[in-house]
Amino acid sequence: MEKTVNQKAWFLVLPVLVLVAFSAVIPLMTVVNYSVQDTFGNNQFFWAGLEWFSEMLHSERMWNALTRQLMFSAIILAIEVPLGIFVALNMPKRGFWASVCLVLMALPLLIPWNVVGTIWQIFGRVDIGLLGYTLEQLGIPYNYTQDIFAAWATVVVMDVWHWTSLVALLAYAGLQSIPDAYYQAAKIDQASRWSVFRYIELPKMQGVLMIAILLRFMDSFMIYTEPFVVTGGGPGNATTFLSIDLVKMALGQFDLGPAAAFSIMYFLVILLICWVFYTVMTNLDKRGVVQ
Amino acid sequence: MSDAVMTRAPARSLPRIKGSAVVMTAYIVFLLLPIYWLLNMSLKTNQEILSTFSLWPQEFTLANYLTILTDSSWYMGYVNSLIYVVINTVISITVALPAAYAFSRYSFMGDKHLFFWLLTNRMAPPAVFALPFFQLYSSVGLFDTHIAVALAHCLFNVPLAVWILEGFMRGVPKEIDETAYIDGYSFGRFFTRIFMPLIASGIGVTAFFCFMFSWVELLLSRTLTSVNAKPIAATMTRTVSASGMDWGVLAAAGILTIVPGALVIYFVRNYIAKGFALGRV
Numbered sequence: 400m401e402k403t404v405n406q407k408a409w410f411l412v413l414p415v416l417v418l419v420a421f422s423a424v425i426p427l428m429t430v431v432n433y434s435v436q437d438t439f440g441n442n443q444f445f446w447a448g449l450e451w452f453s454e455m456l457h458s459e460r461m462w463n464a465l466t467r468q469l470m471f472s473a474i475i476l477a478i479e480v481p482l483g484i485f486v487a488l489n490m491p492k493r494g495f496w497a498s499v500c501l502v503l504m505a506l507p508l509l510i511p512w513n514v515v516g517t518i519w520q521i522f523g524r525v526d527i528g529l530l531g532y533t534l535e536q537l538g539i540p541y542n543y544t545q546d547i548f549a550a551w552a553t554v555v556v557m558d559v560w561h562w563t564s565l566v567a568l569l570a571y572a573g574l575q576s577i578p579d580a581y582y583q584a585a586k587i588d589q590a591s592r593w594s595v596f597r598y599i600e601l602p603k604m605q606g607v608l609m610i611a612i613l614l615r616f617m618d619s620f621m622i623y624t625e626p627f628v629v630t631g632g633g634p635g636n637a638t639t640f641l642s643i644d645l646v647k648m649a650l651g652q653f654d655l656g657p658a659a660a661f662s663i664m665y666f667l668v669i670l671l672i673c674w675v676f677y678t679v680m681t682n683l684d685k686r687g688v689v690q
Numbered sequence: 691m692s693d694a695v696m697t698r699a700p701a702r703s704l705p706r707i708k709g710s711a712v713v714m715t716a717y718i719v720f721l722l723l724p725i726y727w728l729l730n731m732s733l734k735t736n737q738e739i740l741s742t743f744s745l746w747p748q749e750f751t752l753a754n755y756l757t758i759l760t761d762s763s764w765y766m767g768y769v770n771s772l773i774y775v776v777i778n779t780v781i782s783i784t785v786a787l788p789a790a791y792a793f794s795r796y797s798f799m800g801d802k803h804l805f806f807w808l809l810t811n812r813m814a815p816p817a818v819f820a821l822p823f824f825q826l827y828s829s830v831g832l833f834d835t836h837i838a839v840a841l842a843h844c845l846f847n848v849p850l851a852v853w854i855l856e857g858f859m860r861g862v863p864k865e866i867d868e869t870a871y872i873d874g875y876s877f878g879r880f881f882t883r884i885f886m887p888l889i890a891s892g893i894g895v896t897a898f899f900c901f902m903f904s905w906v907e908l909l910l911s912r913t914l915t916s917v918n919a920k921p922i923a924a925t926m927t928r929t930v931s932a933s934g935m936d937w938g939v940l941a942a943a944g945i946l947t948i949v950p951g952a953l954v955i956y957f958v959r960n961y962i963a964k965g966f967a968l969g970r971v
Contacts, residue, residue, distance in 0.1 A: 402797040411792035412804065414785040415848055422845045423811045426822030486717050489710035502952075502959050503718050506725070509951025511906045511923045514944045521731065522724045527739055527937065529727045560721065568962060621815035624908045642817035646909070649821050662818040669813050677806060 433659035451660035461661060463636065464644040465668070471640060472619045475558045479615060480608070482559070483566025488596070490571055504564040516628025519557040523629070543630060547637040554626045554638055561625065562615060569611040573604035606683055613676045620669055641665055725948065732941035739937045754942035767922030768946065770836065771905065774919065777840035779900040782847040783893060790855035791881070795864065805852075812849040819845065820913045827914055836919045839911045843904045850903065851896045858892025891961050898958045905951065922947055 437447040455461050486504075491497045507515070523543050525531040534541040543553040577599065585595045623642035626632070632639035632647070639647075645665065649658035731739055732754050733747040742748065758764040792798070793805060823842050824833070832838040866888070870880040886893065912924040926943050955962065 402795060404798065405796040406798050408792035408796035408798040408801075411788035415789040415808070415852060416804075418781070418785050418841075418844055419808065419811055419848055422823075422841055423814065423819075426819050426826055429822040429825060430818065486713065489713040489717075491710075491714070498959050500714060500718070501962050502955050503721065505955045505959075505962050506948070506952060507721055509902050509905065509948070509955060510725075510944075511908060511947050513908045513923045513926065514947050517926070517940065517944055518724045518728050521937070521941070522727055527731070527743070529723065532743055560724065564721070617813045621813075621817065623815075623817055642815050645815075645817045646820065649817075650913075655821075658821070666814060666818055669815065670810055673810065673813050674806070677809065 430659045430662050433655045434663055437656055447656060451656045452664070455657055455660045455664060458657075460644065461664075464639055464641050467637075467639065468620060468641045471554070471622070472616060474555055475562070475619050476612065476615060478555070478559050479563045479566050480612060483563050483611065484570045484604070484608075486563065486567040487570035487574055488600070490567070492575075501568070504567060507561050508564055510561075512624035513628050515557065515561050516625045519553060519560075519625075520629045523553050545634055547634055550630045550634055550638050553629060557625055557629065558619065558622070562618070566608075566611045566615065569607045570604050573607035574600060577603050606680075609676065609680045609683060613673065613680065616676070617669065617673065620672075728941050728944050731937060732945045734938060736936060736938045751938075754938040755946070757939050758942055758946060764925060764943070767920060767925035770915075770919050771911075771921040771923070772950070774836040774839040774843070774911070774921070775901055775904045777836060778843045778847060778904045779897050781840060782844055782851045782900045783896055785844075786848055786851035786855055786896070787886070787893075788881075790852045790859055791885070793852065793856045794859035795867065808849040808852055810849075812846050812853070814845065816846075816907065816909045820909055823910060824913050833914065834916045834918050838914050839919060839921070840904075842910045842914055843907060845910075847900045847903055850899055854896045854899060855889070855892055858889045858895075862888050894958055895961045898954060898961075901954055902951070 434451055435447055435449070436444040437450070490500050510518070522528045523531045523541075525535045525542065531541055540546070541549050543549045581599050582595070585599060590598070621642050622640055623646065626638050626640060627643055627646075630638045632643045645658060645661055648654050648661060730746060733750055733752070735749060735751050735753065738744075738747070738749055793801065819842075827833050827838040827842070832841075862885070866884065867880070870884050875884070908921070908923040911921045915921065915924065922943065926940065926947075
């Protein structure tokens, strides 16, 4: 759609601007403020320049947390996106069962995140949890508080359980928008199931899949509550992701300077990756893939 | 038990029936099993939970739910959560509507940068903002009020609302605006009388998302409250550690937090898919 140039549109955006400035810019400036100062208590602050930044850049702790975080995001994207598409392809197209599937699939998305953590914490316990108990009975050693692999598996399965539906619902919305004529044409050409998927469904889902990947990446990158409730970041530091580490540093140890520097770098990493996604998405928009 | 699940899924869909039904059944069983387990636990006594392992409650009891519904320190958690979630939804939609209209209809200086900047706030990790928020709201005397949590949640809900609404508004042909202006409608009247009814489903979907993300968030709402506005999620974490793992009550509280979400989903079920695509399908 052609847009009219109208500078007065700024007035319509103003309320959002004021609100977001209050709830985002002021706190962010506080963080910046802390990141360049040092304190010895009593509210006395000293200029520290970029000291905290260089300290954090050389801190093994942060690099480890970042590596774990990237690994986690990569794993869950690699599982959730294909699985979500697969589920969407198998969903009933319309009618009663389509509604039932939609409602049941959306259910995990609306459970408070700490309850999600609690559910899986209980579910995985060897003494009272269905999953833990079953695995134990089958003779598979499983203990997510002690074993690093089990902890990771629990956190990953939990995230798959929690968020795959989001990808599936998005892909489903994309599939719904494909006109029947496309499928009929494919039938006449005797296209195989695979080529229907590859040349009709996948290109049509491209736009919504970008949104799915963007949302999943953002949310997995700032995941905090669920793994914190289940494993508390352990065993050791095995599941201490960036947010968990940050909260430990800022609210637990009250190391304001390093925590603030950490925050800013954390934010910049997210910003950079999202900028790439956003650029790709707007380019898709322009080519008319997403209407 | 997992064996039973595996055999039950294909058994229900006898030959003839498509493979897709099997896939969907298996997936939904996977989704519902942990929730069922929580429900199962909430209907047992603590003693039964710890002593016997059973797939359904042997001594059926509603005592856990009674504990929550009769103790104000428990049920006020739900009330508090609902209050700030509703305030947040109203604020987010009110400010996002004109902004989304501006983004979808006009181009103005710096619009693209502004839009991306708004989006970055959706990406901002709450962990980064927890401490500054605490200090900001303490200094203006809003600490431990519902409005503080509602405003804090605007950080990620307002950008999301603008994003979704913009997608829906783009689908409304511009000719409608022009015709209305020619017919002598003022902007305000056009917007509330003609435009908003046209995107009513979009507004509904946006409200759903604001509700959802505000309802599920814990880190900020816990940091910004202590007593008067304490959300249910925080009530759960604290009471549990204090009373030495009261599993039955914990499970019942968890089940009760799922109920509002389930109700909301039921009402917007026909728009969920489109809403998740942010109106861009």
